[in-house]
Amino acid sequence: MELNTQAAHQLSNLLKEGQINSQDIVDALYRRIKATESRVCAYVRLKDTSLPKLGYPQDGVLSGIPVAIKDNICTEGLVTQCCSRILEGFRPPYDATVIRKLKKEGAVILTPKTNMDEFAFGSSTENSFFGPTHNPWDLRCVPGGSSGGSAAAVAADEAILALGSDTGGSIRQPAAFCGVVGMKPTYGRVSRYGLIAFASSLDQIGPFAKDVEDAALLMNVISGYDSNDSTSVNVSVPDYSMSLTNDVKGIKIGIPKEYFIEGMDPEVKKIVQEAIDKLKQFGAEYREVSLPHTEYAVPVYYIIATAEASSNLARFDGVQYGLRTLANSPSGQLMEMYKKTRGDGFGAEAKRRIMLGTFVLSHGYYDAYYLRALKVRTLIKQDFDKVFADFDCIITPTTPTPAFKIGEKVKDPLKMYLSDVYTISANLAGIPAISIPCGFTKQGLPVGLQILAKPFAEEMLFRVAYTYEQNTNWHTAKPKV
């Protein structure tokens, strides 16, 4: 039995029984990384990193368990650069709150960090300065994004657990493409302190895991109010392990008709329908519901997210940290330094979003774009409120298609944006959502089932997801890398 293939809850037991130690797990992971990483490319800066520090508290929830971290979550003294050239060599002087919490519970922070679309701008991890990550199920395919590295690392058994961030589906979509569990918590459930912001009102950090139980374990550690994040919410955190009950009797599931439209992959549609039927078999009820403003989610998202991003990314200017490209001529040095640094430092998608965001906030356009988008965002949230008044959860496919080929959509940003069409609404509404494996296409690509619930009802997600997982074995399938 290779330790790197095991779930954290299984490894925890072995650790407690004294059968293995933490170093054994790290060694197993590094052996695997050495064997497969040249094909998967889940991690970045692999060569330059030292061995992780062991020996944090022995009695923590995650003692001895290695966790892989997305490259946009600050780790003290360890390069964190959002897979962008502009943050070259940036070593944060502090740990993100989630990292602090992981360390406090004894987790081992892996030193290479996971690949991602630059600044989380993308749905395929192709927009990384370090090059794309490959889907372990089919190396010709993308792993999804932006947290493609974290998803692929867990799927390829190059990681036990991983953290990602989700602004419009960046955890759930790659989780679906890679056949692992990924959750976007309620906005405000997990502190954003130390997460390098993409769109502050949408970003949430969340877990990647090999099964639902591990996702709950990781959520137990990272959740909770943080006085350093004014948008984190002071609501007590339940023990999510307690919601891992194999029981969905009487649970009311809404199936939004707007998500099962023509043009979606028929195989995905069939597999998701089978999953819903399976839940019905165990006593859940389902009915078609409507989320009428769904069609506006993508345009609204690309206004709000780019507006916030254009401002959040303004700080990367070559003055204090990261890349600085000096001006050639002494005249107009400052302006030229700004322009050259940002011109050299940002990739094409980052530039595109900065320009979009700058445009929608500009004088004379603000009301027509940004303000209107905020209003529609409220309508989208109200759609969910109405459904959750009568239903415990909503189930949808996580993505309209399985993983697509590397290079297939890079030339067509709009097509790429539409791959997040099912995941974006949860970010706009601030509600929690989970993606779990629910089958494979004939080509052998994983399909994800998305479950959504009302704010702070992560327990409902875990309960439904766990029940489904206990009665299926999709999550135990392993890719041949």
Add this chain to the structure above:
Amino acid sequence: MEYDVVIGLEVHLQLATRTKAFCSCSTVFGNAPNSQVCPVCLGFPGSLPVLNETALDYAIKVGLVLDCIIQEQTKFDRKNYFYPDLPKNYQISQYDLPLAKNGYLDIISENKTRRIGIRRVHLEEDAGKLIHRQNNSVVDFNRCGIALLEIVSEPDIKSPQEAYEYLTELKSILGYLEVSDCDMEKGSLRCDANVSLKEKGAGELGVKSELKNMNSFRAVKEALSFEVQRQSALLTSGGKIIQETRLWDEKKSETSPMRSKEEAQDYRYFPEPDLPLFVISEDKIQKIRESIPELPKEKMQRFIKDYGLSEYEAKILTASKKDADFAQECLGSYPDKNKKILVNFLIGPVLSEANNKNCIVVALGIKPQDLLELLRFLQQEQISYLTAKIVLTEMINTKNSAVNIIASKNLIQVSDSAELDGRIKAVIGENPKSVEDYRSGKVNALMFLVGQVMKKTSGKANPKVVQEILKEKIKNA
């Protein structure tokens, strides 16, 4: 052509909170560059702001004192622009929901009360400080992130002098609230001015210019006066004013253009997503209202009523809170019902000592009791007014007590006529012309003679006694 002057002022005030607006760094002035910084105020990636509640309380307090409407809900916005002193390249400020709005400040101008509207009061964060050196520029971020209050007046101010009065009154009130140092030299109070001219009596406003870089209230007044002259000359000669920002040059005493409206930036304001909406409860407002101390106007009225001061005297003595407290302690402990000697001494020698040292009275280091001790000598005519002034300076410089100084220098004045007799006779003998002048009705001549006697006694003679004896002797001679 005659013009009406239209002025609006924007005051930026650093709040005297212990920590910065959105992080817990110290706000102490004058420490080594970049020694009071953290990931938040340096705008490091991943850091997030957390509002300093004291800054919010201070801002509400100022809003209340300026009779503003305090918004039930307030929010922060991002003001986006690139500059190396602004580490995030946006400033957290307030745009469409300022904390307080629609207030006023009453000022006295040419003996008339004038009500100046306050358009808005909002909270924002300060930027760092650029230091330009010969070959490069460096930034000190100690100041970056300190809570700033922006107080914007309506364009109700009608002259540079009124602008001066407005600033003086505002500073006085803010000083009483103890929410800021209000020190323009340290940059804790800054003022920009908008000024335009319009045809006398016309309704429509003229094109304005915005003046920056004034480092004192006097500079604000001078810059405005210059600008009024410049605009008026330009208009009279058929020229047109263009909307622009102009910098005041203290040395040249003139303004020069910095940037025109065409180059004006689009700040792309939008709601700060890292901070929630803040609800300001009626309860909170009430608590803050109760914490507002007696303000200069009220204190002035009380000084007039309780101590029989003139309005002029009361106004001077209540200009700063600390000095008003000092004056009050003196007035309360002063044994005579008639406070004339004390008040004259306070607004005379004491205040001029403070002015010379460019500080407030309290900073002279004299306690009210020490001052009263000195005044006791004056009251009992044991020393002259002149001597009292000398002793005061000595007290300030040496921190010695009045009793010790008077005793060690043997300054008790001579009132004994026998002792003065000889010197007075001598002075009469030496100044026959003045004696004649006095006889012929020139009162000043007598004062000259008194001065001569004072000189001969090294200022120790009691001038009243000298005067009496002189009159007597000249009459009988």
